[in-house]
Amino acid sequence: MSKLSFAIPSKGRLKEQTEQWLAELGFPVSQIGGERGYQAEIAGLGDVEMRLLSASEIARGLIEGSLHIGVTGEDLLHDFAPDGASEFRIVRQLGFGGADVIVAVPQAWLDVDTMADLEAAGAAFRKLHHRRLRVATKYMRLTRRFFAAKSVGEYRLVESAGATEAAPTTGAADVIVDITSTGATLKANGLKILDDGVILKSQASLALSPAADWSDEAQASCLRLLERLEPNASPNAKNLLNTFLTHV
Template sequence: MTRLTIAIPSKGRLKDNAEAWLSKAGFKLKQAGGERGYTAELKGLPEADVMLLSAREIAQGLIDGTFHLGVTGEDLLNDLSPNLSADAQVIKRLEFGGADVVVAVPAAWLDVNTMSELEAAGALFRQRHGRRMKVATKYMRLTRNFFAQKSVGEYRLVESAGATEAAPSSGQAEVIVDITSTGATLKANGLKVLDDGVILKSQAALAGSLKAGWDEESLGGLQKLLASIEAHEAAQDKKFLLAANSIPDSLLKGEGVEAISATSILVPSYLAVETARKIADSGAGPVSITSSEFIFDQESPAFKGFVTNLTSAA
């Protein structure tokens, strides 16, 4: 039997956001060995072993099958895997860590605003300087694929080891492919994003490895984790209405209504006040509206979807 292994970012905003997200779902991260430790446990999920790694290490580990689950960026998964659909699956997009992978050129290049214009500029650059223009990036595969898709061939890739946005000003490259959330850093470095130069809109994601050794124990841990996550998500979108008397059948079968009993229902949050008023007007009131932290269902759609893909990939 194999214990569920989960990799969480080891530092920065991504770690803080991942920790807060897990906490809302009922799982508190406790780091072993203090802030410098690289292992942890999830209170509420004793079935799991937790590792703290960089986002890039997590993405590579998911692709290799080193561990079962991880929180990392979609940009890294797409860049490091030659065939992501066979290596790993994004189970949940987490609504934090949002950023775009973009192609940026010096703002002074007034005549270069599209990828086709970049290709023309590359040909002119080669004619004038006797070499191809250099494109600095940490996203080698994503860049090659996107440039091929846009029919751009007049360039040479340079792997960036430091601050990619500084490459043009330091003379290391003429063009960059980098990740940006607001564009402020690019602008501060005298760069602009090409009009059609957004390669990928990325965000942090909970991803599962399709190459890891899954068995009944590890899948059981995953099911428990996803059930709580989805129960918390479901509770954010619904309200619980409790009436003093039986609710009329016509209201029990209304839009988005889930009947719990003759006197209680779940409704989408945006319909809660209107539905409560209708119940009260019918004479079944008074009616109270309450929120829940968790609403558990018998089946986790995310778990079912992952197991289906896992079976297909086997």
């Protein structure tokens, strides 16, 4: 893997705005094979291997090192990184794809407004029902880290593959951790965010992979790419890459 691999979202929420951001900088993306083609070219970025992948795959690729640079949601990067934020480098937050990862409980839980209340409720729940409160989420690592930081241990995780906000109503779980932007889904499902329950304020970001194979060719291409994508901050791009590479 000597050529620089640069991944952008192939579908979903972040695709259109990523392409718009690149087009505004003068780099229109053309998808090879039309709308459903998963290969792409960006005119003017000749020495870069473009990859079209889902936002989740991009986060995983950056953490594992199969990609050098990519655009994805910070929530996904944080969640896929087993050891936390040292496993990726944010070059630039892109100002779109904004959403918060939050802890929410049923509105009817009048005594539970904070993470400390949740821990107390979990202890009481276990005494009464002889089992732990269940927290439904797809953000397994983020949830574990946040709950530990808040000294909440009276819970067990239930992995959710979608429609997480429905879990308290269907009985699949008692509490949820999920992403929210307008708050409409939480409201529709009778849930409230805990006062200190915002785990992460996420947005789409351009990120580098410390785990990738940074050949001389990849470094040189990355510097050229950053200088083009950061037209107002070229010296910063160079500093950023140098600092980044000396810490890899």
